[in-house]
Amino acid sequence: MTAQNSLFDIKHLEKIADQVRGEVIQLSHSAQTPHLGSSLSCIDILVVLYWSILSIDSQNSTAPDRDRFILSKGHAATALYAALAYRGFFPLDELRNYAQPGSVMAEHPSIGSAPGIEAATGSLGHGLPIGLGMALASQIQNLSYRVFVVMSDGECNEGSVWEAAMIAPAHGLSNLIVVIDYNKWQATGRSQDVTSIDPLDGKWRAFGWDVYELDGNSIENLVNVLGSIPNSANKPIAIIAHTIKGKGVSFMEDDNNWHYRIPTASEVEEAKKELGLI
């Protein structure tokens, strides 16, 4: 069930990330749904996790000892759907059902939306407590799986995040890894202006977590750090992943209008050209 070494190739993963980005942009346009900038910022994180870190089997997505992945920032659902489809959890054609009337593939994911989805998210601040319960369950059940939770920086506004952040170290949960997609924006403003989020690394460290900082849009950096996390430190792990909202498309990068804006057909074409997909 471990990832195959051949998939670790950085260039290969970067190409996959480009494809997933193209898919996410197309889905936003086809289904006329927002949150594109949020999806684009976390795609490199998802690709590295699904292709080189998570101990999973796309053909046996409910194996008891599988690693768990929760996209707590559920509004980036297109990134999750596209990653799962490209990783082989379900046929690529099924992505066409996204946000269509009668489809189970909603704008926020839930168990049953697609194989491989571990928790329903969309309301922020839920993924980490659920992941904490999963990490404790592995101890109780004597299983060795790890739990990865990807959150947004805006999500750190929620008090429930800090409730979970405080209790996880008390249980020495080194199998719980939170990755914060720190793109410095939330829906309507700079994260630092809305709340005093900085120093984010210092906050997690003060709560008792082992903290790593990295470039969350660098496949190589992600592979190197996520691939070498020690699992014997007896502390949960927080990865502050510095990212760019709208990453990968020049006219979307760091422009918060793309939190809600939906690309036109010509913008989709231009974006795909930039990504080298057409």
Place this chain on the structure above:
Amino acid sequence: MRNVFADEITRLAVEDKRIVLLSGDIGNRLFNNYKEVAANRFFNCGVAEANMIGMSTGMALCGLRPVAYTIAPFITTRCLEQIRVDVCYHNSPVIIVGVGAGFSYAGLGATHHSGEDIAFLRAIPNMHVVCPGDPVEVRLALRAAIDLNKPVYLRLGKKGEPIVHGTSPDFQIGRVITVLEGNDVCLISTGNILPVVVEAAEELDKIGLSAQVVSCHSVKPLDLEFLEFAFSKFRLVATIEEHSRIGGLGGSVAEWFTDQPILNARLQRIGTSDLFLHEVGDQAYVRHRFGLTASAISKQVLRKLSQF
């Protein structure tokens, strides 16, 4: 009810290794026996109820059977969104135990009162709302909730509630338990007010009015078969609860009632009023204040009967 719960969850933890008990930093020494038999399946989650419900859901999604326990208002309204999204949207088998429901903690003030919890929780899809009437029902309800394998809210009193059932009754979620047979009126009780309702029936009996008493521990789902029977047999059906008349058992039966064709019986809802209590007093005081004593209940029933 509290001590019986602690005893029964300890027995269950021995029988079923999937059971995990989570506490919101209450029950000092209450769970000592539990911790002796299942130390690695007990978690004091601190004063952080939202996280406790999320944690419980994560455990349930991994095949465990979490039982989350703290004071009723803090495990219901404090973390209502976690109950709705984490527990109920996932339809995960988390048992939420609210202790001190109603006015068990009357003297602690309105922050600790719980007169709206049934209303909130029964409105959420997939949730089951179970309010045992005495310590015997607490044991049976906990086992039934575990067997159900669905989200359950278990609404408990605090301690010292008298035993009503001399023998162990047949307990099924969604079915009432008949406590007293009667012919004239039907008193449908839910939760810890049951012993008072039995007393009220005895008072009515003394003046020649035969009252049936049932423990409707299951507010959601309701026992619809019994309701059809009761509203066809009796002149008056009264719901009685230590909960607001808005949205609890009475509200639930009223919703059902309005959807029925013309029924023989009238419906009377007896419960607490739509207000925060600012006065100081214990549970007995509050019951007196809201007309939830045996004598006040019997008088309200007689008054209602005199109106038709």
